[in-house]
Amino acid sequence: MEKLLGWDEILPGACLFAFGEEIKENVAQTPRDSRKYSDNNSHQAHVSDWRVTKPVFNVDHCINCQFCWVYCPDMSIISKDKKMIEVDYDHCKGCGICAEVCPTPVKSLMMVEEFKSEEETLAAWPEKKKKEAK
Amino acid sequence: MAKKYDLQEVEVLDGNVAMTHALRQAQVDVLPAYPITPSTKIVELFSQFCADGYVDGEFIRVESEHAAMSACVGASAAGARVATATASQGLAFMIEVLYQASGMRLPIVLCLSNRALAAPLNVNGDHSDMYLARDAGWIQLCSFEAQHSYDLALMAFRIGEHVDVRLPVVVNQDGFITSHTAENVHMIPDEKATAFVGELEVVNSLLDNTKPITYGVQTEENWHFEHKARQHNDLLESKSHIKKVFEEFNEKFGREYKIVEQHKVDDADMVIVCIGSTFNTSSLVVDNFREKGIKVGVIAPRVLRPFPYEEFAEALKDTKVVACLDRSSPNGAVGMLYNEISGALINNEKTPIISNYIYGLGGRDVTIELLSSVFNDLTENLKAGKLTHKVQQMLGLRGPKCEYFGEKG
Amino acid sequence: MLEIRWHSRAGQGAVTGAKGFAEVVSHTGKEVQAFAFYGSAKRGAAMTAYNRVDDKQIINNEKYMEPDYVLVLDPALVMSDSIILNHKESTTYILGTNLTRDEVLEEAPFLKGKRIHTVDCMKISLNTIGRAIPNTPMLGAFMKVSQMLPIEEFKEDMKLSLKKFPQKIIDANMDAISQAYGEVS
Ligand code: SF4
Numbered sequence: 001m002e003k004l005l006g007w008d009e010i011l012p013g014a015c016l017f018a019f020g021e022e023i024k025e026n027v028a029q030t031p032r033d034s035r036k037y038s039d040n041n042s043h044q045a046h047v048s049d050w051r052v053t054k055p056v057f058n059v060d061h062c063i064n065c066q067f068c069w070v071y072c073p074d075m076s077i078i079s080k081d082k083k084m085i086e087v088d089y090d091h092c093k094g095c096g097i098c099a100e101v102c103p104t105p106v107k108s109l110m111m112v113e114e115f116k117s118e119e120e121t122l123a124a125w126p127e128k129k130k131k132e133a134k
Numbered sequence: 135m136a137k138k139y140d141l142q143e144v145e146v147l148d149g150n151v152a153m154t155h156a157l158r159q160a161q162v163d164v165l166p167a168y169p170i171t172p173s174t175k176i177v178e179l180f181s182q183f184c185a186d187g188y189v190d191g192e193f194i195r196v197e198s199e200h201a202a203m204s205a206c207v208g209a210s211a212a213g214a215r216v217a218t219a220t221a222s223q224g225l226a227f228m229i230e231v232l233y234q235a236s237g238m239r240l241p242i243v244l245c246l247s248n249r250a251l252a253a254p255l256n257v258n259g260d261h262s263d264m265y266l267a268r269d270a271g272w273i274q275l276c277s278f279e280a281q282h283s284y285d286l287a288l289m290a291f292r293i294g295e296h297v298d299v300r301l302p303v304v305v306n307q308d309g310f311i312t313s314h315t316a317e318n319v320h321m322i323p324d325e326k327a328t329a330f331v332g333e334l335e336v337v338n339s340l341l342d343n344t345k346p347i348t349y350g351v352q353t354e355e356n357w358h359f360e361h362k363a364r365q366h367n368d369l370l371e372s373k374s375h376i377k378k379v380f381e382e383f384n385e386k387f388g389r390e391y392k393i394v395e396q397h398k399v400d401d402a403d404m405v406i407v408c409i410g411s412t413f414n415t416s417s418l419v420v421d422n423f424r425e426k427g428i429k430v431g432v433i434a435p436r437v438l439r440p441f442p443y444e445e446f447a448e449a450l451k452d453t454k455v456v457a458c459l460d461r462s463s464p465n466g467a468v469g470m471l472y473n474e475i476s477g478a479l480i481n482n483e484k485t486p487i488i489s490n491y492i493y494g495l496g497g498r499d500v501t502i503e504l505l506s507s508v509f510n511d512l513t514e515n516l517k518a519g520k521l522t523h524k525v526q527q528m529l530g531l532r533g534p535k536c537e538y539f540g541e542k543g
Numbered sequence: 544m545l546e547i548r549w550h551s552r553a554g555q556g557a558v559t560g561a562k563g564f565a566e567v568v569s570h571t572g573k574e575v576q577a578f579a580f581y582g583s584a585k586r587g588a589a590m591t592a593y594n595r596v597d598d599k600q601i602i603n604n605e606k607y608m609e610p611d612y613v614l615v616l617d618p619a620l621v622m623s624d625s626i627i628l629n630h631k632e633s634t635t636y637i638l639g640t641n642l643t644r645d646e647v648l649e650e651a652p653f654l655k656g657k658r659i660h661t662v663d664c665m666k667i668s669l670n671t672i673g674r675a676i677p678n679t680p681m682l683g684a685f686m687k688v689s690q691m692l693p694i695e696e697f698k699e700d701m702k703l704s705l706k707k708f709p710q711k712i713i714d715a716n717m718d719a720i721s722q723a724y725g726e727v728s
Pocket residue numbers: 054055071072073074075076077087091092093094095096097098099
């Protein structure tokens with residue numbers, strides 16, 4: 001339950017701090033789970049229960065174009081050194097934009113029902129079309 | 135010819151949808167708009183009506199609210215019947231052109247689903263945008279419920295477009311509370327509604343090639359004042375015409391509107407002055423207090439501009455204690471209603487004890503309990519024969535008590 | 544005055560359900576109100592919608608409500624104690640869940656001693672309408688529990704308010720209402 005502050009307690013300026021304390025280290029180099037986000041940070045707000053379907057990532061088809069990373073409205077595509085790594089299922093709301101924009105001929109991201117496991121989804125992934133012989 | 139819309143006598147509609155039916159029945163020629171919560175539905179539905187053939191007019195997608203009002207100005211000067219809808223930041227972005235529209239005497243109708251102004255960002259209802267526009271030279275009508283939104287939007291065209299008035303009209307409704315609450319709305323059949331609004335009488339059309347004309351000329355110190363004085367005069371005089379339209383509406387459709395709306399004010403010792411849906415909830419509270427034999431009442435302007443000084447002075451001439459409730463942050467002053475009501479009463483023989491409450495900002499719930507607490511304060515003031523607290527208080531705010539202006543007791 | 548609070552996720556049709564219900568009830572000559580709490584109500588976020596029904600015009604605009612009925616559309620929300628907010632002794636709950644009454648009480652002990660009914664409106668909506676919009680089946684269940692209107696009369700009126708939809712969808716909704724009416728316990 002969020003604590004509701006009085007008018008004399010709030011931080012003037014409609015401001016909220018992103019981190020709980022002053023940042024001394026290079027945040028970009030700090031693993032996400034070790035960053036000291038403040039309680040107000042939207043990183044602390046999980047929206048996984050908003051999903052009806054979830055995106056599943058298949059590394060075999062991915063060309064690392066970064067479209068999904070650019071278009072995801074909730075920064076839930078984790079990419080490092082221009083390589084797509086995984087989906088952040090705590091913050092993914094299941095909107096399906098990433099799968100929509102994924103340009104590979106057979107999608108590298110597919111939206112599947114929330115209850116389906118990653119293994120069974122990957123096992124049932126559509127096959128790449130073989131190049132037809134001339 | 136636009137298609138007739140199949141309406142039941144009573145529809146369950148929210149304020150936005152009800153207003154859009156009024157725009158459709160008025161057969162608006164041009165509606166330029168840039169949708170914004172909580173007025174979006176008006177824009178969405180009107181464009182749907184256009185697409186489905188229920189309106190012959192045009193919906194214009196523009197790139198901003200500033201452009202929306204600019205397009206309204208152009209279309210209206212050309213001789214079209216024009217309307218748009220907005221809220222909050224959208225209205226703020228329109229402000230410059232609002233003054234242009236009224237200065238050019240263009241009878242545009244603006245549906246305003248009142249919403250708070252950022253920062254902090256907030257999509258819910260308060261009267262910040264209504265207050266922001268109040269000196270822009272527009273006639274301002276206030277709805278308390280979806281039925282009023284519909285009726286007032288229809289009447290707005292009749293009021294603004296009259297050749298003696300020729301002024302733009304804002305129809306205010308409380309964002310979300312009225313704009314998004316579906317309730318029983320009595321509908322007027324298309325033919326009757328359209329006939330009531332009538333044809334627009336085109337005045338000095340920009341497109342009349344026999345009499346080319348310029349709108350919005352430059353005037354400096356030797357002309358400007360006269361133009362502004364004429365506008366102020368005509369805005370004040372529009373009141374008599376507004377009354378006529380209200381009367382005609384009542385005769386035709388049996389729903390009564392007054393320049394100020396009152397509930398049990400006549401013999402009341404204590405009265406709340408407020409705007410919008412709070413009037414309705416307050417009426418309920420008034421009835422509760424009346425059951426206990428406490429003589430209270432509530433009064434609200436139906437017409438905020440031109441401001442009904444005379445009507446308030448008359449209605450509150452015997453009232454002993456008055457609370458003015460402003461749903462907009464006054465930012466360094468007393469609230470607008472406190473100022474206006476004090477101004478209206480100051481020349482009466484007797485003046486009541488007047489206090490000011492700021493309430494409901496950003497959609498904060500206006501509960502029966504809170505409104506009852508106001509009447510409890512007023513009862514204390516009545517007993518003491520003077521203010522028992524400072525002039526201005528915040529109602530329903532967290533934190534230590536906030537009160538300003540004047541000494542205690 | 545009859546007051547109802549709906550709990551659902553944005554996208555499950557609580558607002559549409561509340562409005563549809565209001566429309567149907569208005570045909571019986573009653574005065575109605577239907578509204579919702581909108582925050583940044585993005586699809587999937589928990590939200591509440593409200594109805595008031597009375598014989599005279601409803602002028603109360605406060606959002607605060609002590610509901611006579613609480614209708615919960617989303618199975619996960621059944622477990623959240625937000626559904627008992629501002630409840631009174633007579634508050635009746637209709638819970639959309641695949642669990643039995645006992646299973647619900649086990650998972651959500653705060654409901655013990657309360658008047659609860661269960662119906663799997665999610666399953667019914669998937670089976671009939673083919674999508675997870677459990678609002679119409681919930682209304683079927685509500686008609687059974689509240690005995691507000693005879694079910695056939697309710698369905699006829701509901702058909703009217705759905706008239707802009709294709710016949711197939713109307714039929715599916717009617718099926719959903721009947722099933723929920725029969726299954727709620
Ligand atoms: S489904 Fe939407 S929120 Fe989730 S990763 Fe894809 S784009 Fe982001």
